[in-house]
Amino acid sequence: MAQLKLGRGKVAHAGSLPLNIAKDIVKNKYLYIMLSPVLAYFIIFQYFPMYGAIIAFKDFNPRLGIGGSAWAGLEHFKDFFGGMYFWRVFKNTLMISFYDLVFGFPAPLILALLLNEVKNALFKRSVQTITYLPHFISLVIIAGMIKDFTSSDGVINDIIAFFGGERVTMLLEPSYFRTIFVSSNIWQHVGWGTIIYLAALSAIDQEQYEACKIDGGGRWKQMLHVTLPGLLPVFVILLILDIGRIMSVGFEKVILLYNPTTYVTADVISSYVYRIGLQDFQFSFSSAVGLFNSVINFALVIGSNWISRKLNNTGLW
Amino acid sequence: MANHRNSKKRKWQLILGITMVLSLLLTACSGNGGSGNKDKAEPTQSAVSNTDGNGESKGNEGEEKPVYPMDTKDTFSYWAPINGNLITFATNLAEAPIGKEIAKATGVKVTYIHPTDGQAEEQFNLLLASTKLPDVLEYDWSIYPGGPEKAIADGVIVPLNDLIDQYAPNLKKMLEADPELDKMVKTDSGQYYAFPMVRNSEGVVFRGPMLRKDWLDELGLQLPVTVDDWHTVLTAFKEKKGAVAPLTAQYAGKMNLQDAFFGAYKTSHGFYIDDEGKVKYGPLDPQYKDVITLFRKWYSEGLIDKDFPIIERNTLDKRLLNGESGATVYLLGGGMGKWLESGKAQNPTFDLVAAPYPVLNAGEKPFTGQRDFKYNPKASAAVTTSAKNLETIVKWLDYSFSEQGTLTYNFGVEGESYTMDNGVPKFTDMIVKNDKYTSQQMLAQYTIPNGPFPMHEQKSTNTFPQQDEAVKIWSETDAAKHILPAFITPTVDESKKVAQSMTAINTYLEEMFIKFIMGNEPIDKFDGFVKQLEDMGIRDVIDIYQGALDRYNNR
Incomplete structure (x- = not known):
């Protein structure tokens, strides 16, 4: 639990003083480096694919791609x-x-x-x-x-x-x-x-x-x-x-x-x-x-x- | 405190684990991209020089047969699922003895790309979504939404008509000699889209009813022919041999009887073609009620496996080998052959015999049964629009249809895996009597079990005379007239409609079928059942299939 509390405290800190973010990065650079693969994972595999959700409103055809497929509205x-x-x-x-x-x-x-x-x-x-x-x-x-x-x-x-x-x-x-x-x-x-x-x-x-x-x-x-x-x-x-x-x-x-x-x-x-x-x-x-x-x-x-x-x-x- | 340190240690291990997995993922991705690029880069260069050269030298010779090995430096990439038995020995077809033999014989070094075992369908779909395709894709093109015709229109694969005319004399000869096959391998508008896998006569019929021969003999019973005979036999199995499930069958989405018993009443458990050439859906037929009534009676008498909706392959093995069942409908090799082998090992008198598809009155010809088509669309090689040196590719693909090529694909390396005995190829003992490996494992290394080539008429994987007999007995049906061809192609919109209606319809049909048989639903609900099927749009689906069948017949 100690770690968790520490974590929460930090977030609050950085949030209230945005100027300190840069300082914090320099100070805890290894922590940030360790965090980056996880961040990258979420951005690449969890957030980016959300764009694909629009195929729910389209007649998706792999050849035409997400952008090229025709709209189907709420049909599905x-x-x-x-x-x-x-x-x-x-x-x-x-x-x-x-x-x-x-x-x-x-x-x-x-x-x-x-x-x-x-x-x-x-x-x-x-x-x-x-x-x-x-x-x-x-x-x-x-x-x-x-x-x-x-x-x-x-x-x-x-x-x-x-x-x-x-x-x-x-x-x-x-x-x-x-x-x-x-x-x-x-x-x-x-x-x-x-x-x-x-x-x-x-x-x-x-x-x-x-x-x-x-x-x-x-x-x-x-x-x-x-x-x-x-x-x-x-x-x-x-x-x-x-x-x-x-x-x-x-x-x-x-x-x-x-x-x-x-x-x-x-x-x-x-x-x-x-x-x-x-x-x-x-x-x-x-x-x-x-x-x-x-x-x-x-x-x-x-x-x-x-x-x-x-x-x-x-x-x- | 010790606990505390432990949890800390665990946390570190977790972080380490995650990092390792992530880095693996990353390298795997980049690795793929890299090799893909390499494959592409080379052919582009040589393609230009090659077309020029061949155009000059072969131009005036017209349809002269290509000479193998070809004198070319061309290469191309070939995507195909790898045989499951081969993986133990080689991870790539090019490393297997048969791959090397084909490379030597054709003079072309092909780069094979294999999808992960068991994920072929998924990876095939992913490939279609990408713009970088391998030069040749060997898969079931009939699953492409809208069919192969649409795949050509979408610019995924190239039509092969001109290329076959020019560079594939062997396949051309075969198609000209066999109009029935010709109809199967082209699209509704007459375009050839793939080099087909063509089955031999034995490869077409491979599933049917079979019974314990030793039980029949012991009880002094004849091989059952009519439905009534079957009733007598199954009852005797239950009462005299103590079989808990006299008749059983594998259940995979439906009870897989290959329309045995259904056929006796001239109907089917699904779509079929009637004597007038019209598409019909069995469950709508009045005589379907007779089948259900029969099964219901048999089920209540304990003749049908009471667990039939959950019978899987391994339960089926258990039932047959432990004497729990005396009859089933199953495969020639994976069923009859396998059971004879292990059954005889346990009990020397164990014996199986194939029965004809049951009829109502003796002397009738069975209405339907299992019968596949000569053309196996599942292993057909299409050339994609990414391919550059089309001439080499088509000539290479045509090799398997040449006399020597057919021998190579079916039997492997002469003198090593097969010998010629009076003009008839025979597998050597290394293949069929290997101490270390099964014949399937050896065949996977030395031959191409599934692929775009014609199966040799002499090629047989039967190990028991009972199996040869079974093929003859099971072939005696009118199935060829009544089975809906797998190559009919509804349009894109139609297939969408079919898929959506049929998922609900199949769910409903199977639930009701089981309820009717187990007696959980009164049989006079049958009319309501038919009406429900109609409300769910079964007529539209029949019309769609009828249209597609008409287009197929007009090819």
């Missing part, structure tokens, strides 16, 4: 909103994101808190390593494992059958899809997600714990009154960032796990667009959908940041 947006499956994919996208946020988002925080209480270093590290592992496995393999686990002769069904239940091929049940999707997401990312919390935990002032102990606080009270408030800023920032991704459920995992039986709960905006894009190279249509998603995401980020600032005075900016 009309096609998308007017499509038979618009409401279904829109709803599914929101539902999956929502479940992921409710169940998936707090999971790393809980794991980090639990790990924080573990005093045996060897055990702690083993748990960390094991929980990080799924994060590094390719999604295709993860999906293959999920298919194996959920198949009618898979591990999960073995357990169900052991307790006298009936075997079902879970990926053929529309009502199971979201549960499978979200719980496997948690399994994949919970370990990785703890890293940032553990980093924030290490920055909490030890004196606060001592003060709490002197006041008679036990472990539970310490967690409630020292640890959690210490983690709150990180938690809120991550939450805002996650809310900003609500409309973008990646298509990769969905298309690896769904099939026409589960379209009714599994088909999301990105997978639907993927199917359209695959048949014909409809760059413009895909861009229109992408733009629509981005606008909603952007509004959500602004909105949640505003709420967060109102409520507890922390936010992204």
Whole structure:
């Protein structure tokens, strides 16, 4: 946290005294040099391509280029909103994101808190390593494992059958899809997600714990009154960032796990667009959908940041 | 404190990691740009001198066959996906034995450019968006929006009619001798756009129904011919052999039965051409309801794999090899050949047999089945507008259609990978009985598995007599009359309309198909299902395809 505070202080400084920027550059030239690739990355790969978003309003033809393609107005947006499956994919996208946020988002925080209480270093590290592992496995393999686990002769069904239940091929049940999707997401990312919390935990002032102990606080009270408030800023920032991704459920995992039986709960905006894009190279249509998603995401980020600032005075900016 | 130091260390590692990735990205970009420029610079120079020289010496000889190896210093760049089996041995075709042999035989050193494995389609599209194209692009030009005709009009590739007349006597001879092929390889307005890959008769039929021969024999059953026979056989497999999924099939977007069973009712799971030459969409047919009713009954009786919407290649292997299934519709080599090999290893009595596409009444000829076209548009080489020395390129491409060239492309190096036995080429043991590598891996090094050349009639990759028999059985259909050719070309606007309507239609069709079969939707909803398809614009799509088919027939 110390670094973060320092960073914020600097920004405020430079902002209020523009004359000092040049001086600052000279003084911290190595820091600026280190910053420059990142800046360049964002300008080249994140900001510059935004110009390309105008193909959402054009009939883009690669040979004619962005400038040369004919204007199509809002035609692609009309096609998308007017499509038979618009409401279904829109709803599914929101539902999956929502479940992921409710169940998936707090999971790393809980794991980090639990790990924080573990005093045996060897055990702690083993748990960390094991929980990080799924994060590094390719999604295709993860999906293959999920298919194996959920198949009618898979591990999960073995357990169900052991307790006298009936075997079902879970990926053929529309009502199971979201549960499978979200719980496997948690399994994949919970370990990785703890890293940032553990980093924030290490920055909490030890004196606060001592003060709490002197006041008679036990472990539970310490967690409630020292640890959690210490983690709150990180938690809120991550939450805002996650809310900003609500409309973008990646298509990769969905298309690896769904099939026409589960379209009714599994088909999301990105997978639907993927199917359209695959048949014909409809760059413009895909861009229109992408733009629509981005606008909603952007509004959500602004909105949640505003709420967060109102409520507890922390936010992204 | 230890924790604190750790997190600091981690942070540094992260920064280092990111910097390394970034710098890699940067060098990768500049590297590409550099080599691209190099490729371009050279041909431009030699192009001028070459056209002059050849114009004088060959001018009055007219259509004289080009002499190989050619006496030229020209070179050009050739973009093509690399064979997946070759990558283990060479990262560039020019380094492979077959690449060297072609270079030696033609006298031209070609610079091959290969897209990253698995990203060919993406990189092909990116290439089209750029102005700097390789001289030759080998890919599926029928996926170009608006078709190859539009690619010529857009100035991406050059029409080859005059060039073939002048410099490609071998291909010209082949096209003149085979009007059917000729129709496939040109555009609606009669322009040739690519050097085609031409399949041999075995390469055209490679998928069909097959059953466990040992089970049939053991149960004293005949090879099923009619739908009723199939019912008897599948029931016996289930009851007597304990098959949990007597009939299964790969599911890839749809249950891939190659219209087996659909054909018995003279319909299809998608578009087809009826006996009057009209484009039809199977699900709209009244007899499609009969197919669904049949499958629904079989599904409820446990004859059809109850997991059929999630059957992938590896599940299919498992089903067949573990005795969970006794029948499927699948590939000749990757299915029948592979299963016979590993099945026999586990259990010497394991045997498979090909069944004819089912019919309703014995004696009928199957309405449809799997049948590909002679022309394989997926591996056809077009010359781009960036190419300078067209004459050399066209002559080089024509080499694979010459007698010697066909042998080289199909069989590789004489005396090394093949020998001539009474005028019939035979692969050597190095290729077919290699201790270290599979024949596919050896073939990838010594031959061109897919590319712009005619497949030799004698070339066969079958390893079991059952496979030879299967090709004969599966060929006995009227599929040639009823399959919609892949080379029909809707216009740009039409293909956009088709793509948009068909995504929704396919989604709907598959959902309903599965619901009907699994019994989640009453069968009397069928009329509503047809009406919904019509509301989604299926008639417009049929009209578009009909128009494109008419243009194709008039070529």
